[in-house]
Amino acid sequence: GENVEQHPSTLSVQEGDSAVIKCTYSDSASNYFPWYKQELGKRPQLIIDIRSNVGEKKDQRIAVTLNKTAKHFSLHITETQPEDSAVYFCAASRKAAGNKLTFGGGTRVLVKP
Amino acid sequence: IAGITQAPTSQILAAGRRMTLRCTQDMRHNAMYWYRQDLGLGLRLIHYSNTAGTTGKGEVPDGYSVSRANTDDFPLTLASAVPSQTSVYFCASSERGAATDTQYFGPGTRLTVL
Numbered sequence A: 001g002e003n004v005e006q007h008p009s010t011l012s013v014q015e016g017d018s019a020v021i022k023c024t025y026s027d028s029a030s031n032y033f034p035w036y037k038q039e040l041g042k043r044p045q046l047i048i049d050i051r052s053n054v055g056e057k058k059d060q061r062i063a064v065t066l067n068k069t070a071k072h073f074s075l076h077i078t079e080t081q082p083e084d085s086a087v088y089f090c091a092a093s094r095k096a097a098g099n100k101l102t103f104g105g106g107t108r109v110l111v112k113p
Numbered sequence B: 001i002a003g004i005t006q007a008p009t010s011q012i013l014a015a016g017r018r019m020t021l022r023c024t025q026d027m028r029h030n031a032m033y034w035y036r037q038d039l040g041l042g043l044r045l046i047h048y049s050n051t052a053g054t055t056g057k058g059e060v061p062d063g064y065s066v067s068r069a070n071t072d073d074f075p076l077t078l079a080s081a082v083p084s085q086t087s088v089y090f091c092a093s094s095e096r097g098a099a100t101d102t103q104y105f106g107p108g109t110r111l112t113v114l
Helices: none
Strands: A004-007 A010-014 A019-025 A030-038 A045-051 A056-059 A062-067 A072-077 A086-094 A107-112 B004-007 B010-013 B019-025 B031-038 B042-049 B064-066 B076-078 B087-094 B109-113
Touching: A004 A086, A010 A019, A019 A030, A019 A086, A019 A107, A030 A062, A045 A056, A045 A062, A072 A086, A086 B042, B004 B087, B019 B031, B019 B087, B019 B109, B042 B064
Parallel strands: A010 A107, B010 B109
Antiparallel strands: A004 A019, A019 A072, A030 A045, A030 A086, A056 A062, A062 A072, A086 A107, B004 B019, B019 B076, B031 B042, B031 B087, B064 B076, B087 B109
């Protein structure tokens, strides 16, 4: 089955700096890669996703890049703000598996004011 | 509109007891999912249902069962709880169960098995 690895497990950045989280996946048939943000004590919420036919996608301060050849994808947060402090999860799924997501282990991001 | 609700919010359970975690959605989504969240392991899929009347096993199904009698409800049952089932459980739903559908999560149930 699919295996998703996520690094780093924790990330501390100064407010205004950028944060980058990287994920690798094992199943070359995976074609959908969402990112979820989970604030302390809250539920995970989708923040951005990318499909395998696209190399990069941006939404305001966040962007995701995908390298299908290397089987890795990354989340980039620019101009970080204290409200970006949360745990971020990457995930992967493939069309044949429907909407069954395999998640990475999560990255705890702390933005220091 | 409530979205997805889960009950109870938290529960402490003696090992060997039976427990049902409830999940209800009012978005008329076809697909529903149960995950457990453990520190450092992310979210792992326990069971899923693509439509009412059907269920399937996820990554970690042992010790759990589900049913999907109607569109709105997707209860998760632990027949005989063990301490390793201590975790935070999240229910989720998606509109069609298609690979690129967004999954919407409930607020979670924190379960402690002693």
